[in-house]
Amino acid sequence: MKKILKYGLIGLAGIVALLVLAVAIISATFNPNDYKPLIIKLVQEKKQRTLTIEGDIKLAFWPKIGADLGKVSISEHKSEQTFASIQGAKVSLALLPLLKKELVVDTIYIDGAQANIIKYKDGTTNFDDLLSKDEEESEQIKFDVDGVKVTNSAVNYSDEGTGAKYALSKFNLTSGHIALAEPIDLATDFSATANQPAIAADIKLKGNFLADPEAKHFAAKDLDASIKGDLLGGKDVNITMSGDIDAKPETREFLIDSLKLALSGQFDGAKVTLDLNAPALVAQKDEVTSKKITVNLNQEKANDSFKASLVLSDIKGSPKALQSSG
Structure with missing residues (x-):
């Protein structure tokens, strides 16, 4: 037994030594910056866009294989004008899946991302060419993303046909595992502005979300959302919402559990609160059921006040005709 343990420890030490030696050799002989000109050339040839990678690409080998790309930017199609840029980007790969020929991106870190999206009058956008697929995805490598972390980023969108402009700034996002048609843990906060309709608000959102367009299934679990600012035609508006929502529009199935919605703000000179x-x-x-729904509305303007309370118990019927015991 002692010999088996002894040889096992020796074998383990040998494997560790080989790994350390391999990392040392790779670090000494492999320089990812040697491939920067090739990558830039491929982007120019394939997409007619200029890719700029400032500084050196830095590699890390422990405890995860990763790369620090530094500042990166890409131009508009056939133009030197910047389409999007990133102040810093880091990607780390999970080690164990590599042994099974699975490329699992453990975590993606993005800081200071900026993007300008334009929809032209003819309906096209300035990123249509990026969505075209020139090559088929590899069938031998499984690709997966375990998490994304975005900090201090911004997106601007403008519609030249309607004149609408939307902007997200101070954008932060942290996600859990990301995979198609699977629920995602998500937490985000950002500032939003728009001119159609007029919006200037700070938004926070947290929960577990599912978006499956193919199955037309959408859900939000443990939803916790808040919006503060000027919107809906009001000033100093504060909206909070929590609960669970599950929707299948194709089959007209909707489930709401523990939903709470609260709104307050100034509208046309009146202070309004809604719960x-x-x-x-x-x-x-065609069937709707609910045990109890309560709605409270208060409105105060100058010396006038209005209060209304609605309680619907034992709701049953259809979307066109509902019945309630009180």
């Missing part, structure tokens, strides 16, 4: 509480609401095709 909605829906512990459970189920809509399946």
